Amino acid sequence: MNWKSALQEYTHYLKIERGLSSNSVASYVLDVKKLMDHLENHKIIKSPLDIDQETVQQFIYSISKELNPRSQSRVISGLKSFFYYLVFEDYRETNPMDLIETPKIGRNLPDTLSVDEIDELIAQIDLSKAEGERNRAIIETLYGCGLRVSELINLRLSDLFFDEGYISVTGKGNKQRFIPIGEITQNYINSYKDNTRNHLDIKSGHEDTLFLNRRGRQLTRAMIFTIVKRLVEKAGLQKNVSPHTFRHSFASHLLENGADLRAIQLMLGHESITTTEIYMHLDTSHLNHIMLNYHPRR
Structure with a gap:
């Protein structure tokens, strides 16, 4: 087995068996390609079946000069997954990444917005323009439901169950x-549907897509980032704000107002509650109130 065939099979495994999104698959594949490029540049003849820990360690050392610790960890994690797949399929007996340690990285707390800052951003939307109601509905949905960008742009009309007070979202790994x-x-969504979306020339294949561009097609991730960036610039907000910031704010505000961490985990679609626990570090001002009101030794 050479690198090309191994990478093709691994890609198929990530798409079909693990059900990862195209962006996640591309990231995993890129990690392996970085190792392949290293071997080629240094004229090291090793197949994916006989490459050893020493060779991989040399590669990790070389990228440590170029990448920050977080990016290094990302590559190491990707390679561990690749070689684990080869072991799982009985192509190899051992994983050469088993003894390779990831660099220690600090936990970066995500930026959040206050309710006033979110209101200020929404106030910058020009409702006199055709896309105004759509953009308002987009921001309100990002913040009101805590969606990822990919989940937002893939939201369908058939996912809206307003009578029951829910929406259905397809998240990572095609999990609903x-x-x-x-x-x-x-x-806001109904207003957009009635006043803007209904007047678009919707292209074939996009009839069920909720948020559309002016040409009647699905919005791209890049367009959502552009919408947010322009609002931040107009508001003069001195924060690093992206569409994901609204998701962080959604979780943080729920927690600050006493929501259960497990409930927040379910709404965010986090596989592990440890991912959700990062929001415990964002604002601890409410914890004293909880302690004084609910602990039996208060």
Whole structure:
């Protein structure tokens, strides 16, 4: 087995068996290609079946000069997954990454916005323009439901269950979850549907897609980032704000107002609650209130 065939089989495994998104698959494949490029540049003749720990360690050392610790960890994690797949399929007996340690990295707390800052961003939307109601509905949905960008752009009309107060979302690994949606967000989505979307020339294949561009096609991830960036610039907000910031704010505000961490995990679609626990570090000002009101030794 050479690197090309191994990478093809691994890609198929990531798509079909693990059900990863195209962006996640591309990231995993890129990690392996970096190792392949290293071997080629240094004229090292090793197949994916006989490459050893020493050779991999040399590669890790070389990228440590170019990448920050977080990016190094990303590559190491990707290679561990690749070689684990080869072991799992009985192509190899051992994983050469087993004894390779990832660099220690600090936990970066995500930026969040206050309710006033979110209101200020929404106030910058020009509702006199055709896309104004759509953009307002987009921001309200990102914040009101805590969606990832990929989940937002793939949201369909058939995913809206407003009578029950829920929307259905397809997250990472094609896993579906139901998320409560408030009346305010429902109203903005309905307003967009009735006043803007209904007047578009919707292209074939996009009839069920909720958020569309002016040409009647699905919005791209890049367009959502552009919408947010322009609002931040207009508001003069001195924060690093992306569409994901609204998701962080959604979780942080729920936690600050006493929501259960497990419930937040389910709404965010986190596989592990340890991922959700990062929001415990964002604002501890409410913890004293909880302690004084609920602990038996208060």
